[in-house]
Amino acid sequence: MSNLKNTNAKSLFPNQVELDNMDGEIATLNLGPTHPATHGIFQNVLKVDGEKILSSEQTVGYIHRAFEKLAERRPYNQITPITDRLNYCSSPINNMGWHMTVEKLIGTELPKRVEYMRVIIMELARIADHLVCNSVIGVDTGALTGFTYVFQEREKIYELYEEVCGARLTTNVGRIGGFERDFSPEFHRKLKDFLRTFPKVFNEFDSLLSRNRIFMDRTIGAGPISGERALEYSFSGPNLRAAGVDYDVRVMNPYSSYEDFDFIIPVGTQGDTYDRFQVRQEEIRQSLRIIEQAYNNLPEGSYKGDVPDFYLPPKEDVYNNMEALIYHFKIVMGETDVPKGEVYHAVEGGNGELGYYLISDGGRSPYRLQFRRPCFIYYQAYPEMITGQNISDAVLTLSSLNVIAGELDA
Amino acid sequence: MSKQLTNEYVSELLTKEFGEAVLTVENPYGLLTVEISPSKIHEVISWLKSHTELAVSYLTNLGTVHYPESTGREIAVVYHLHSLVNNFRIRLKAFLPIENPEIKSIVDLYAGANWMERETYDFYGVQFIGHPNLVRILNEDSMDYFPMRKEYHLEDATREDKDDRFFGR
Numbered sequence: 001m002s003n004l005k006n007t008n009a010k011s012l013f014p015n016q017v018e019l020d021n022m023d024g025e026i027a028t029l030n031l032g033p034t035h036p037a038t039h040g041i042f043q044n045v046l047k048v049d050g051e052k053i054l055s056s057e058q059t060v061g062y063i064h065r066a067f068e069k070l071a072e073r074r075p076y077n078q079i080t081p082i083t084d085r086l087n088y089c090s091s092p093i094n095n096m097g098w099h100m101t102v103e104k105l106i107g108t109e110l111p112k113r114v115e116y117m118r119v120i121i122m123e124l125a126r127i128a129d130h131l132v133c134n135s136v137i138g139v140d141t142g143a144l145t146g147f148t149y150v151f152q153e154r155e156k157i158y159e160l161y162e163e164v165c166g167a168r169l170t171t172n173v174g175r176i177g178g179f180e181r182d183f184s185p186e187f188h189r190k191l192k193d194f195l196r197t198f199p200k201v202f203n204e205f206d207s208l209l210s211r212n213r214i215f216m217d218r219t220i221g222a223g224p225i226s227g228e229r230a231l232e233y234s235f236s237g238p239n240l241r242a243a244g245v246d247y248d249v250r251v252m253n254p255y256s257s258y259e260d261f262d263f264i265i266p267v268g269t270q271g272d273t274y275d276r277f278q279v280r281q282e283e284i285r286q287s288l289r290i291i292e293q294a295y296n297n298l299p300e301g302s303y304k305g306d307v308p309d310f311y312l313p314p315k316e317d318v319y320n321n322m323e324a325l326i327y328h329f330k331i332v333m334g335e336t337d338v339p340k341g342e343v344y345h346a347v348e349g350g351n352g353e354l355g356y357y358l359i360s361d362g363g364r365s366p367y368r369l370q371f372r373r374p375c376f377i378y379y380q381a382y383p384e385m386i387t388g389q390n391i392s393d394a395v396l397t398l399s400s401l402n403v404i405a406g407e408l409d410a
Numbered sequence: 411m412s413k414q415l416t417n418e419y420v421s422e423l424l425t426k427e428f429g430e431a432v433l434t435v436e437n438p439y440g441l442l443t444v445e446i447s448p449s450k451i452h453e454v455i456s457w458l459k460s461h462t463e464l465a466v467s468y469l470t471n472l473g474t475v476h477y478p479e480s481t482g483r484e485i486a487v488v489y490h491l492h493s494l495v496n497n498f499r500i501r502l503k504a505f506l507p508i509e510n511p512e513i514k515s516i517v518d519l520y521a522g523a524n525w526m527e528r529e530t531y532d533f534y535g536v537q538f539i540g541h542p543n544l545v546r547i548l549n550e551d552s553m554d555y556f557p558m559r560k561e562y563h564l565e566d567a568t569r570e571d572k573d574d575r576f577f578g579r
Contacts, residue, residue: 069564234468367475
């Protein structure tokens with residue numbers, strides 16, 4: 001890759017150090033695009049004086065896959081696999097967000113059981129997402145042990161996904177209108193097992209890092225941002241909450257029955273790497289609480305709603321029932337009638353407010369679908385956060401922001 | 411937290427303040443959607459941000475839609491704003507002609523608009539006046555067209571080696 005797109009671009013940040021007037025050696029350092037410490041394909045061209053970062057220019061777009069353009073050609077049910085590939089650390093949340101957007105457009109109500117099942121899957125995904133992020137912060141400070149502990153637990157979450165939908169990373173879980181099938185007996189067994197064993201392992205992981213003097217010295221004060229600046233940059237999710245703003249879509253605009261559950265929103269004060277780590281740790285505990293509440297109060301009822309235009313009928317009906325056959329063909333061939341309309345629906349993704357802006361003109365595919373990708377929006381604050389810091393802090397800041405290349409580049 | 415804002419109340423305030431600049435008011439799916447004349451959009455967003463009661467000070471999203479059929483107003487720039495204090499969302503739209511899609515940048519109000527506007531420029535060619543660094547962001551610099559516009563099909567329309575009948579099209 002020779003296109004260092006933005007290296008000649010004018011600096012975006014007026015308060016940056018004047019490079020021309022400085023004495024001493026200024027070196028240019030390429031951090032990325034395929035550096036192992038960046039956990040994804042991002043390029044940062046740093047100007048450094050010794051260890052100190054003076055400025056940074058980012059290049060993004062290395063894995064741009066034109067999702068918004070693709071979505072304009074696909075029927076609604078075929079867009080779900082695209083959403084998998086946004087934030088692939090928590091793809092079930094993306095899938096559910098998309099299903100809920102379409103359900104909002106067609107105006108359908110689902111049984112309580114579906115909503116509770118969705119909450120369980122989404123919170124499992126949030127735990128998996130935060131586990132990856134937090135354990136990788138540990139790895140970047142040189143503590144590999146915690147990472148190996150929690151990846152075992154993440155594996156268990158992936159096995160739970162497998163029980164629900166058969167896939168692990170790019171899950172494509174659920175349908176517009178519900179789930180493919182009810183939770184299997186094996187899922188119940190594995191979930192109970194997970195709820196019993198996970199807190200112990202998690203507390204062990206927490207005790208390895210949370211009050212670890214080396215870890216605290218490395219992370220406190222690394223890559224800070226104030227609440228005001230974070231809001232100016234349209235931060236959302238754990239990164240905004242670490243800066244002290246208690247904005248959470250699950251509470252502000254509850255969807256999928258989140259208003260039924262009792263949980264708290266953890267907030268930080270400094271907006272630095274340590275606060276982001278702690279906010280995510282507490283969110284994992286709160287997610288566990290939500291899962292327990294949803295699982296213990298799982299309502300009776302169907303695992304799917306009455307949405308024949310979008311939800312594939314059971315196979316035996318397709319063979320024996322004319323109506324089911326017609327629906328089957330209409331869905332598979334993408335000939336479903338969709339109402340005209342314009343909706344914006346947001347869910348609390350692993351990284352923040354994941355929004356879907358959908359415009360339908362009544363055709364087989366969306367007229368326009370835009371994803372509000374939280375990573376893309378907050379990653380632009382990165383140069384401001386690392387200016388004046390050391391190179392090692394820049395690596396930590398990047399991993400604690402949890403920038404996922406798939407979501408960043410769409 | 412003050413009393414819950416309603417769509418009617420906010421649209422009334424907007425109409426009172428900006429008069430003819432407020433072109434249409436709709437509420438699709440309960441979300442207040444206001445069309446503003448493009449020359450006033452910066453002023454309206456700035457007013458919403460500094461208004462003490464409304465306090466619409468969070469930019470959720472900035473996007474664009476291309477309507478090739480509506481002559482003279484082909485490009486719609488869509489702003490989703492959120493008042494976190496009142497938990498009130500609002501959508502603003504401004505329609506621009508395709509020959510000269512120019513609109514004032516809001517980077518001076520929201521730092522986060524920087525990349526959102528660059529992305530919009532990258533895919534639709536909207537010129538944001540006053541943007542500090544309006545260059546492509548996700549696509550190649552050497553690209554000489556705006557790929558999300560409707561005239562660019564997903565696949566090469568001149569291809570003959572694929573039979574569309576087999577792909578359900």
